[in-house]
Amino acid sequence: MTNPTNPGPSHLQPSVRQQIIDGLRALADLLEADPALPVGRHGYEFLSFPPPGMHDAAAIAVVDQVAERLGVTVDDDRPWGGHYEACKSLAAGWVTYRFVHIPARAAAEHQARNSYRDNITVTDDQADCDQADRDQADRDGRRVA
Template sequence: MDLTSRYEINQEIGHLSELARYYDYHGRTDVAQQYKRQLANLQAMVARAQLIDGLRALADFLDTHPDVPTNSWAHVSYSVTANDVDGGSEDAKRAEVGRVAAILGVTPTLSDSGSHYTALRTFGPVEFRATAITQEHMAMHEASGTYYGAVTP
């Protein structure tokens, strides 16, 4: 992303933020929400562009520095959380993985335990994976971490 584009995007982010604050302050939360959605979409586009730029920079760096060790594989993941989808329900999270699977041209799979719903596409030794994890499984995972450091094996 060039400097001019970055400046223009930052200007637009500032403008949308000000409009959202203005309408919130004046009790027009419906209008403020519209500006907040536009702001969130713009921020997501910027984050995506930065990720793509970073991946290209990494590839160029590795190409010009053969002495840097690498594994023979890499992966990029998209973790679908309750915050990523409207409603945040298990069905909504699975629908999001299904949507991504359709874009990738793959069929999503459910783990044997039923805890992970995943869409996976490989590009040579690089994989892109979209996963939704059930709330129940996340709660079990978080609970197991409560003893971390308190018990020595």
């Protein structure tokens, strides 16, 4: 699956990869050992990306490889300015492994929109209104994230 010019999805050094796996197991053990510890009401997502600097075509190939290994179909939202990703839900959907490629165009568009960020100021009144809207959406069951 990998070659010297395309490091593939396992581009981290084996020791770092193993530390991540060990950390996930330790987290599961911790949560199982102490039922009083809160967990998120929307579940958890493990998010991973192709190596930095990889061109779109190579990154798409890596996502295709990951999708094959996961036994899932690729979700391709590129025609609408979105991402190219492979996603596997576990534990009745409460835990998700998501491997995402953000195309260069989508990243550039995001950076362009974000360049205005420092020019926008939200007043306290607007922030209070936004929070009230989020609270009402929670009560109505409309808010998912």
